[in-house]
Amino acid sequence: MPIVDEDTLKTLRNAVESPSDYSSGEERNELRAALDLAASQITAHVFHFEMKTRMMLRRKLNKTPANDIPEEYKELISIHQQIARD
């Protein structure tokens, strides 16, 4: 089973390819949701528990020291951090 569900991943991929399509309206809402859902799915998979609040979620993904992240997920988490920052 993939870490992030296919539909959410598709939205993130499309947003990276054509960001201007996601700057307003329903697409923007969809992108915001996709980011939070992906973040939650990643933390659930990597750290084995679900974050309940947006603040906790972002803090966990952004502040977890690199040493505490399993090697195979380091790249994935850094990509997510990059998208969230941009």
Added chain:
Amino acid sequence: MEPRGRERHRWANREVEWAGARDSISIELHWSFSGSTDRTAMLTPTLEKPFSTIPGVDDDKPKQIAPRLICNSAFSPPFDGYHPRSIYHCVRFEPSILLGMPRSQRDSTTAAKLSPHRPAQSKPNGMIKNRRSAVQYLRSEKPKFVILIGSSARKSRKLDSDIDIVRIEYHKAVPSNLKKPKQAEVSYIDYDANKFSELYRDGSLFLYHIFTEGELLRGNRSSWNALKRHFRVSTDFRKEIIENRKFLRWLQRGEKFRGATIPYLAYTFRALKNLAIFLLAQNRDFVFEKRTALQRAFPRLDQKTITVLIDANNIFERGSKLPSSYDVGPNTVMYVRKEIADAVPYSQTCR
């Protein structure tokens, strides 16, 4: 309905403790600042009129406007030098309403530089004669306003409700050294005057919300009333309905909730609530209270579903605690999804 402000930022440092609403209004204001009674003494004589005669007080609803505050000493500095009217707002609406410049600072700068409110004050609302001149006024004069909206303005605020404030033409972030109420987040929605004028011209539903339920905290009241008087809300929300319906469909598709139960329910709540508000508005029924809007737009949606969605949103957005009476897991999500599928007509056409 998601506000489309230029910026929505949360203010996370204020600490104030509510002692609960009083049963009735006394003729004097009662407050106590632990460790800062000197400031109380300084401020009390500046209240020249009894509470009930301060303009704007709704005399027939005394129970709703007499909360007693207990503020800790860390909170006292913002009071220093503020106009008593601000203190009044503070008592009525919560301390978070203290915005902008202290009076002493304002007075000292007035001579050198006109206040942003000055143009509006010198031409109260003479130049706002119709919707077009209202738009022009907003663009040319760039007036500043601060408005309280949401449950605090409706006077139905619960302890964990957000305090929502709209600021127009305020370009600086709220000072970060102010303390927040202990059990509430303060959300700011900022518009510059140009964006506000666009929304005004287009008859935005959110502006209708602000004008009908909002409480003006700062800015020229007669100009605000003139803007309110000439505002015409749009009659066509089909675009917004389609957008929210599509968003809801996207959420309902696949298994996005796996590993993301609470965020998933929180986003579902937002999509459903916005859809409800726009569907009702399309039929000229303007409801902005979330539970009421959901119930009225989707009568077949059960109370349990609505409660789960609202709670999930509160947890995700504000960090509220999950009520101990139930647990939320994948089964809850499946239940909610089925309820929505049954109760929300995706194919419903706009009347």
